[in-house]
Amino acid sequence: xxxxxxxxxxxxxxxxxxxxxxxxxxxxxxxxxxxxxxxxxxxxxxxxxxxxxxxxxxxxxxxxxxxxxxxxxxxxxxxxxxxxxxxxxxxxxxxxxxxxxxxxxxxxxxxxxxxxxxxxxxxxxxxxxxxxxxxxxxxxxxxxxxxxxxxxxxxxxxxxxxxxxxxxxxxxxxxxxxxxxxxxxxxxxxxxxxxxxxxxxxxxxxxxxxxxxxxxxxxxx
Ligand SMILES: NC(=O)c1ccc[n+]([C@@H]2O[C@H](COP(=O)([O-])OP(=O)(O)OC[C@H]3O[C@@H](n4cnc5c(N)ncnc54)[C@H](OP(=O)(O)O)[C@@H]3O)[C@@H](O)[C@H]2O)c1
Numbered sequence: 621x622x623x624x625x626x627x628x629x630x631x632x633x634x635x636x637x638x639x640x641x642x643x644x645x646x647x648x649x650x651x652x653x654x655x656x657x658x659x660x661x662x663x664x665x666x667x668x669x670x671x672x673x674x675x676x677x678x679x680x681x682x683x684x685x686x687x688x689x690x691x692x693x694x695x696x697x698x699x700x701x702x703x704x705x706x707x708x709x710x711x712x713x714x715x716x717x718x719x720x721x722x723x724x725x726x727x728x729x730x731x732x733x734x735x736x737x738x739x740x741x742x743x744x745x746x747x748x749x750x751x752x753x754x755x756x757x758x759x760x761x762x763x764x765x766x767x768x769x770x771x772x773x774x775x776x777x778x779x780x781x782x783x784x785x786x787x788x789x790x791x792x793x794x795x796x797x798x799x800x801x802x803x804x805x806x807x808x809x810x811x812x813x814x815x816x817x818x819x820x821x822x823x824x825x826x827x828x829x830x831x832x833x834x835x836x837x838x839x840x841x
Contacts, residue, residue, distance in 0.1 A: 627794060628652040628689030630682045630704060631696035633664045636721060639768025640693050640760065642668055645675035647797025652678045654685035686711035691719065691794050693760075698724040698735065698742050705749045712754045717790045720746050720758045720812075723819045732823045734816065743812035747783060757782035757791035758812045762819050763801075764826075767833050773800025776835040779818075780804065781811035804838050 627644050629637045632653035641651045645668075653668075655661035661679035668677055685692060686708040696704050701722045712718070722742045724735035739745045743758040750756055759780045760768070767774060780795065780803050782788040792803050806815060818836065825834040 625649045625691070625794065625797075626652065626689050628654055628680075628685035628692040630654045630685055630692055630694050630708065632685075632693075633660045634695060635765035635769060636760075637693065637695035638664060638668060639763075639765050639770075640695060640721070641677060642672060642675070642769060643774075643798045644794065645677050646672065647799070648676075649794070649797055650676040650678065652680050652685050652689055654680055654682040656682060683708050683711045686716075687713070689713075690716045691790070692716060693719045693721055694746070695721045698722040701742065701746055702749050705746055709749070709751055712751060714753045715755070716753075717755045717757060717787060718746070718750060719760070719791050719794070720756060721760045722746070723761050723816050725816075725820060725823070732820055732827075734820050740810060741812035741816050743781070743809050743816075747809060755782070755784060755787040755790065756809065757787040758809065758815065759791050759795055759803075761812070761815050762822055762836055764822070764833055764835060767835065774798060774835075775800045777802045777804050777838050778836075779806040779811065779815045781806040781809055781815065783809045804841065 627649045631637050633655045645651045653661045665677045665679045720743045724742045822834045
């Protein structure tokens, strides 16, 4: 994909969204950090620049992100994903790509639990609420924010699924800007049912081994 590429992050002020913004801006994309409140988006951009220098970052409210960007990451808590997609529905550009990063997990009482989603996965739940003119892929669901927001190469694999081969390919073109991340084409959107459970598994592994950076590598591919 030719650079400069403009990528947006809805919910870009949280740890996962900041990590996406940091990695892609370092990779050469112009990243628009989105928030419900433009001031929070601006503060996030300022903090990322304090940490990592003059990166190509901009700030906007979430709806403006949908307006401005052909590729948009969704990094809000799953419980609010449908609402924010609904709010932005009219603003997404025709032919744009949404990359869903949400995982339907709760930490009631400290223990992680997968939220049962009627459609089978968060990604399929979002597909049902997204205008047909917007393509959907899912990615980065198993990469911890702590790793994404750090400086070391990611040194792991990540699964990409999507509602078409084109959506997966476009998502891959963007994600290849991140050094040390090998992409595994996991096929149609329904693969998110497994991938989201793998995130839960990674969280459990972290707890059991008292580490924080567990993630995946596929051998034999
Ligand atoms: N954290 C991880 O390690 C990790 C790893 C893989 C996947 N994920 C997934 O990535 C997503 C983001 O994770 P996170 O840890 O960054 O989450 P988070 O900090 O809880 O939330 C991210 C951002 O979402 C926005 N937000 C919060 N409530 C909202 C609402 N009611 N409506 C609209 N926006 C709202 C907030 O931005 P504003 O207040 O600025 O609008 C917030 O900064 C989650 O779905 C998570 O499951 C996380």
